[in-house]
Amino acid sequence: MSPQEDQNRRLLRARDAMDRDFAKPLDVPGLAAVAFMSAAHFSRSFRAAFGETPHRYLQRRRIERAMALLRETATPVTDVAREVGFESLSTFIRTFGSIVGSSPTEFRAKAAPFSAPICFVKSWTRPSSFGQAESGAGS
Numbered sequence: 059m060s061p062q063e064d065q066n067r068r069l070l071r072a073r074d075a076m077d078r079d080f081a082k083p084l085d086v087p088g089l090a091a092v093a094f095m096s097a098a099h100f101s102r103s104f105r106a107a108f109g110e111t112p113h114r115y116l117q118r119r120r121i122e123r124a125m126a127l128l129r130e131t132a133t134p135v136t137d138v139a140r141e142v143g144f145e146s147l148s149t150f151i152r153t154f155g156s157i158v159g160s161s162p163t164e165f166r167a168k169a170a171p172f173s174a175p176i177c178f179v180k181s182w183t184r185p186s187s188f189g190q191a192e193s194g195a196g197s
Contacts, residue, residue, distance in 0.1 A: 062098070065095075066085070066107060067104060068092075068093040068094055068095065069093055069095060069100075069103060069104055069107050069108070069160050071091045071092055072090070072092045072093040072100070072103075072104070072112070073108065075092050076089065076090060076112070076115060076119055077119060077149065080116060080120050080140055080142065080143055081120070081123075081143040082118045082125060083125065083143070084116060084143075086100065086101055086112055086113065089106065089112055094112060094193060100112070105170065116143075117153050117157065120142040120143050120144065120153075121142075121154055121157045123141075123142045124138050124141075124142045124150070124154060124162065125137070125143065125158065125165065125169070128162055128165055128166040129165075129166070129169040129170070135150075135151075135162045135163060135166075136151075138162065139151075139162075150162070177191060
């Protein structure tokens with residue numbers, strides 16, 4: 059196995075940990091330890107491999123799960139925020155708005171449950187790091 063393949067496998071191991079444990083308190087030093095790298099090297103390598111920082115990837119993963127909960131349940135927004143790993147409601151609302159382009163309450167009001175196979179629903183509803191609301195796409 060080449061050194062690049064080894065590094066990519068370690069980065070995938072850390073990304074899998076974020077996917078699996080997104081609601082737990084995760085930080086870059088802990089994720090770097092999963093990948094057997096220093097925190098700085100891990101952050102640079104993760105961004106080079108996946109196109110975004112580990113922190114932003116984790117935020118998008120949490121918001122993706124929050125979108126599903128808001129669409130499919132009547133759980134209060136505060137509880138949704140805690141369930142997906144946000145300690146602060148204001149941080150959750152700000153992050154949700156920057157990624158989705160609306161507040162959690164507005165999203166819930168507009169969203170209807172999907173009746174397609176779950177693999178399609180996940181693909182269609184996954185927040186993208188491209189064209190985010192905060193990028194000021196209005197030219």
